[in-house]
Amino acid sequence: MNHLPQAWGRPRDDVYGPYDASYLQSGHPQTHTKSPIVTGTSVLAVKFQDGVVIAADNLASYGSLARFTDVKRLRPFNSKCIVGFGGDVSDMQYLDRLLNSLDVVENYSSEGHSLNAKNLHTYLSKVMYKRRSEINPLWNQMLVAGLDGDDKPFLSSIDLLGTTFSSPTLATGFGAHLAQPLLRKVADDESKVAGVTKERAIEAVKECMKVLFYRDARSLDRYSIAIITKEGGVELKEDEQLEGQSWAFAETIRGYGRTQEV
Amino acid sequence: MFRNNYDNDSVTFSPQGRIFQVEYASEAVKQGSVVVGIASKTHTVLVALKRNAEELSSYQKKVIGIDEHFGIALAGLASDARVLSNFMKQQALASKMTYGRPIPLERIVAQIGDRAQTSTQVYGKRPYGVGLLIAGVDETGPHLFEFQPSGMTQEMIACAIGARSQMARTYLERHLDEFADASRDELIKHGLLALKESLSQDKELTVDNASVGVTGLAQDGKRKIESFKLYDGGEVAPLLEAALESAEPASGDTTVEGESMEVDT
Amino acid sequence: MDSLLGSNPTLASNPAYSFSKAPYNSAADNKEHAFYPYTDNGGSTLGITGEDFCIIAGDTRSTSGYSINTRYSPKVFRIGGDDETGEGAHIILSVVGFAADGTALKERLNAIVKMYKYQHGKKISVKACAQRLATILYGKRFFPYYVTAILGGLDEDGKGALYSYDPVGSYEREQCRAAGAAASLIMPFLDNQVNYKNQYLPGTGEGHDLEPRQALPLPRHDVEQLVRDAFTSATERHIEVGDGLQMLVMTKNGIEELYHPLKRD
Numbered sequence: 001m002n003h004l005p006q007a008w009g010r011p012r013d014d015v016y017g018p019y020d021a022s023y024l025q026s027g028h029p030q031t032h033t034k035s036p037i038v039t040g041t042s043v044l045a046v047k048f049q050d051g052v053v054i055a056a057d058n059l060a061s062y063g064s065l066a067r068f069t070d071v072k073r074l075r076p077f078n079s080k081c082i083v084g085f086g087g088d089v090s091d092m093q094y095l096d097r098l099l100n101s102l103d104v105v106e107n108y109s110s111e112g113h114s115l116n117a118k119n120l121h122t123y124l125s126k127v128m129y130k131r132r133s134e135i136n137p138l139w140n141q142m143l144v145a146g147l148d149g150d151d152k153p154f155l156s157s158i159d160l161l162g163t164t165f166s167s168p169t170l171a172t173g174f175g176a177h178l179a180q181p182l183l184r185k186v187a188d189d190e191s192k193v194a195g196v197t198k199e200r201a202i203e204a205v206k207e208c209m210k211v212l213f214y215r216d217a218r219s220l221d222r223y224s225i226a227i228i229t230k231e232g233g234v235e236l237k238e239d240e241q242l243e244g245q246s247w248a249f250a251e252t253i254r255g256y257g258r259t260q261e262v
Numbered sequence: 263m264f265r266n267n268y269d270n271d272s273v274t275f276s277p278q279g280r281i282f283q284v285e286y287a288s289e290a291v292k293q294g295s296v297v298v299g300i301a302s303k304t305h306t307v308l309v310a311l312k313r314n315a316e317e318l319s320s321y322q323k324k325v326i327g328i329d330e331h332f333g334i335a336l337a338g339l340a341s342d343a344r345v346l347s348n349f350m351k352q353q354a355l356a357s358k359m360t361y362g363r364p365i366p367l368e369r370i371v372a373q374i375g376d377r378a379q380t381s382t383q384v385y386g387k388r389p390y391g392v393g394l395l396i397a398g399v400d401e402t403g404p405h406l407f408e409f410q411p412s413g414m415t416q417e418m419i420a421c422a423i424g425a426r427s428q429m430a431r432t433y434l435e436r437h438l439d440e441f442a443d444a445s446r447d448e449l450i451k452h453g454l455l456a457l458k459e460s461l462s463q464d465k466e467l468t469v470d471n472a473s474v475g476v477t478g479l480a481q482d483g484k485r486k487i488e489s490f491k492l493y494d495g496g497e498v499a500p501l502l503e504a505a506l507e508s509a510e511p512a513s514g515d516t517t518v519e520g521e522s523m524e525v526d527t
Numbered sequence: 528m529d530s531l532l533g534s535n536p537t538l539a540s541n542p543a544y545s546f547s548k549a550p551y552n553s554a555a556d557n558k559e560h561a562f563y564p565y566t567d568n569g570g571s572t573l574g575i576t577g578e579d580f581c582i583i584a585g586d587t588r589s590t591s592g593y594s595i596n597t598r599y600s601p602k603v604f605r606i607g608g609d610d611e612t613g614e615g616a617h618i619i620l621s622v623v624g625f626a627a628d629g630t631a632l633k634e635r636l637n638a639i640v641k642m643y644k645y646q647h648g649k650k651i652s653v654k655a656c657a658q659r660l661a662t663i664l665y666g667k668r669f670f671p672y673y674v675t676a677i678l679g680g681l682d683e684d685g686k687g688a689l690y691s692y693d694p695v696g697s698y699e700r701e702q703c704r705a706a707g708a709a710a711s712l713i714m715p716f717l718d719n720q721v722n723y724k725n726q727y728l729p730g731t732g733e734g735h736d737l738e739p740r741q742a743l744p745l746p747r748h749d750v751e752q753l754v755r756d757a758f759t760s761a762t763e764r765h766i767e768v769g770d771g772l773q774m775l776v777m778t779k780n781g782i783e784e785l786y787h788p789l790k791r792d
Contacts, residue, residue: 001591011563012592034561112402113366122362129627132564133670149363149401149486157596161566162627165589167597176594188791190599327645330610351645355638362611489609 001141001159003174003216005036005087009137009160036088036139038062040073041218042175043084044208045143046183047153047168047193048201051229052145054082054155055205057213058239059220060089066220072238074224078103079234081117081146082226083124086172087160088139095138098127117146117154117228121164129162137161141172151230153193168193171208174216179208198227210242214249221245273385283389284382287411290391294337296424296460297324298453299395300434301406302444305478305488306397308335309453311424311460312471325475327490329354331364332398333475337424338411339391346374346390364487366400371407371415379413393423398477399487422456429459447504450474454505467506469498565625565673566591569767571707572602572621573757574677575721576687578744580778581679583621583689584754585707586762586789587771598770598791600626602707604633605775605782606678607640607650616782618656618680619775623707624694625673632672636660653680657690657698664696671695675706680777687744687777702742709761709768716760720753721745747776755787762789 001008013019038060045054060068073085075096083099085092102123106115115123121144131137141159148154156166168190169183186204187196205225213219221242227235268274269282276282297310310324322340327333328350336343350370357365374394381387394409395418408414408421420441422430433456444452453474458467465471474493480486493501569590574583585602588595603621605613620636622629639659643651651659657678664672671694682688691704703721705713718724723740731738745753754774762769769792774785 001594001596009562009564109372110366110368113369113400115361115363119361119363123360125627125630126360129631132562132627135562135564137562137564161564161625162631163566163568163591163596163625164627164630165597165600167599170597180594188598351642355641359634359638364610487610489615 001172001176003041003177005039005139005173008036008087008139008141009132036091038067038089039218040071040086040089040092041216042171042173042179042212043073043086043141043143044171044175044179044183044205044212045084045145045155045169046186046196046201046205047155048187048196048198049194050153050231051147051198051227052082052153052155053198053201053205053225053227054084054143054145055209055223055225056084056086057209057220057223059218059222061218064217066218069220069222070239072224074226074236074238075099076226076234076236077120077146078106078114080114080228081120081144082228082234082236083120084143084145084172086141091138091140095124095127095140095142099124116149117144118148118156120144120146121154121156121158125158125162125164128158128160132161143170143172145226146228146234147230153228174219175208175212178212178215182208182211198229202227206243210245213242213245214247271385272382272387272389281382284412287389287391288393291338291393291411291423292425292427294339294393294424295322295324296422296427296430296457297335297337297395298420298422298427298430298434298456298460299335299397299406299408299418300420300441300444300449300453300456301397301404301418302449303442304404305444305446305449305476306399306404306406307449307453308333308395308397308473308475309450309457310335310473311457311467312473321470325473325492325494327475327492329358329364329398330489331400331487332367332370332396332477333490333492335395335397335473335475337393337427342390342392343394346377346392346394349377350374364400366402367396367398367405367407368400368417371396371409374409375413375415377413378409378411382411382413395421395423397475398490399479404478420452420456422460424460426460426462430456433459446476446478450476450501451505451508454502455509458506458509467502469495469502472498472502474498474501565628567624567673567708568596568600568626569708570602570623571705571709571713571758571761571765571768572623572675572677573703573705573713573717573754574621574679574689574691575703575717575750575754576679576689576744577747577750579681579685579687580747580750580776581619581681581687581689582747582750582754582774582776583619583677583679584758584772584774585621585623586758586768587773588767588769589626590767593766595770601773602629603773603775604637606633606637606656607644608637613782617650617777618653618678619777619782620660620679621677621706622674624675628672629674632663632674632676635663639663653678653682653688653690656680657688657700660690661692661696661698664692664694666696668695675710677704677706679775681779685779702744705757707768709765712761712764713757716757717753721750747778751776751785758787758789 043056056073060071137160168187171179224238268276272283295311295313312321314321325335389411396407420434477490478488480488572585587599589600605616606618608616676692678690692698703717723742726740727737758772772787776783
């Protein structure tokens with residue numbers, strides 16, 4: 001999975017050769033999502049000793065246009081988990097409605113049972129895998145953050161193909177390239193998670209959001225961040241501003257628009 | 263001869279507001295051999311009296327494990343129970359598949375309740391001729407449920423259904439206060455003794471005719487639940503021994519004589 | 528971006544796609560679909576049998592392209608276990624290729640093996656399970672599970688059994704098999720070290736008269752060492768292999784799980 005949602009789910013050109021786009025003209029009566037339209041970029045998350053931190057910026061891009069600048073891409077589920085969405089925003093909104101109706105059904109049908117993050121992740125992975133098997137994918141990559149059945153931190157990823165994996169730190173899209181190496185310095189192994197404090201995890205995520213804002217052209221300096229712990233439940237802040245930016249490094253950039261010294 | 267005009271189907275009420283087909287279905291439950299279920303704070307047990315239809319035949323299955331965390335005991339039409347148990351097995355597997363969690367008992371019981379109700383309100387359908395005890399453990403702890411052909415379901419602390427089950431219920435009522443804190447072994451013992459109460463005088467519990475199913479919260483911490491364990495045949499011997507031994511001194515109760523034991527169909 | 532969306536102006540430009548601007552390819556009769564439902568998650572698996580045991584191993588790295596998704600994503604699973612811990616399982620399965628299909632296949636086989644036990648009251652034999660897995664794979668012949676599976680266990684005689692598959696269900700029983708990204712690196716090593724291919728007894732003759740060294744089942748300790756060597760070497764030479772080695776060893780006493788770290792570069 002790379003930082004271009006347009007490339008997700010397609011055979012890689014470097015492996016399979018150039019892609020034949022002529023299909024796009026056919027007026028098939030059944031319309032499936034063949035490419036994402038309005039997209040969200042990276043989602044980042046880190047596990048720490050008693051919970052998970054997850055963050056995503058508030059931007060929804062239309063190609064290279066920063067189209068919507070106040071889109072919440074962290075969606076809470078039953079006040080115990082957070083799903084962070086990357087990829088197509090309309091598919092995100094569909095999934096959000098789906099999860100809301102699931103939550104309603106769950107709450108009505110019995111007392112004392114509630115789906116934890118692990119259950120939610122399993123459910124979402126089945127939804128995504130079913131849709132890819134119908135060749136009608138939901139064009140997203142998601143991170144599910146919360147606590148599992150034993151109240152241990154839980155963090156796992158699902159994408160449009162139904163692929164799932166879990167790791168102490170995760171990042172989707174551009175973040176998989178830029179942020180993940182930085183986050184792995186915090187916890188590169190499940191055994192290290194117990195040594196990571198909440199403050200350390202938050203700091204690392206905020207630092208990565210900044211790096212991504214520097215380098216990812218489809219990113220924004222306003223973002224959402226959520227902390228999920230057993231004690232505090234879900235603390236979701238949806239309108240944060242990146243702090244402590246330094247653009248001094250820009251002076252040293254050569255190439256691109258700055259080939260000529262002024 | 264009197265002919266009841268209101269019992270030809272299950273969708274017509276009698277003028278007295280009764281649905282005879284459903285009541286007849288309940289009779290089928292009373293014809294089945296007795297099954298007992300008890301729940302404590304940590305465990306649930308199902309105990310059943312198996313009958314063989316004839317000397318040459320094998321004994322009927324009375325206790326069925328559905329999933330790791332729960333099982334059922336049946337009284338009445340065994341084939342109807344099989345249909346229901348297959349349905350429950352499918353639902354349990356589906357829950358594992360889609361959410362990765364054991365299906366909540368309350369939920370699966372509501373599902374079979376709804377199914378059974380449908381067949382009391384749709385023309386051309388026949389109510390299930392079987393009563394079930396559903397016992398197991400989920401996230402909210404141990405549970406025991408009773409299910410009747412009418413679609414009625416309710417959670418119980420202890421329950422007995424089937425032929426001559428009144429005697430077992432009397433035993434259960436008498437020992438009600440002991441169940442909540444009973445250990446696994448004590449709970450099995452209570453189950454077997456309650457079952458024994460329902461036996462006709464010429465019968466006794468043997469390794470051939472008794473089945474026991476147990477589920478509970480795990481003691482060892484590695485796993486959360488103790489998988490549903492069915493004791494059948496030789497495995498029942500030590501359980502029977504322990505139960506009957508403890509019962510020897512207080513054998514003051516006299517069992518009511520009368521109808522011979524009924525046989526499952 | 529060029530390498531990924533390459534020479535395709537429609538996709539490379541932006542999502543504000545215009546039908547009128549799309550390149551028209553009149554030669555293309557068959558229309559290819561935009562969405563490619565597969566990916567390769569890398570990694571390798573390996574299975575070897577001995578006289579009374581069976582080992583299946585796999586590295587725990589999951590990749591997409593040059594990225595590492597996670598360093599711990601097991602590829603070897605217990606089949607037919609009691610619950611999510613897999614306790615009580617008697618069959619092991621490894622899947623490598625497209626991980627989502629692998630997971631789906633594993634869960635489907637697991638459900639089938641559970642239903643078999645529920646319906647027949649006994650555990651499925653490895654032989655029957657192997658045949659069943661082949662029909663599952665073949666059942667999706669025209670939209671295959673993009674995985675190479677290896678199934679292992681103990682046969683009816685207690686001997687180690689190993690079955691290897693292609694994505695559409697061709698299968699055979701073998702002594703050893705490597706699959707996945709580094710299969711071509713590991714398999715020749717196995718041919719030489721397990722089946723003694725190209726090994727001859729010295730002094731037995733010249734050229735074609737040389738007597739080949741007879742292959743005998745290896746002891747467990749030797750096999751475990753071979754597996755570790757195979758994976759450390761594959762890790763050196765293949766970028767998609769590494770991070771950790773997970774090994775499931777099936778003996779008459781059940782399934783043992785071993786883990787060894789591999790290089791993470």
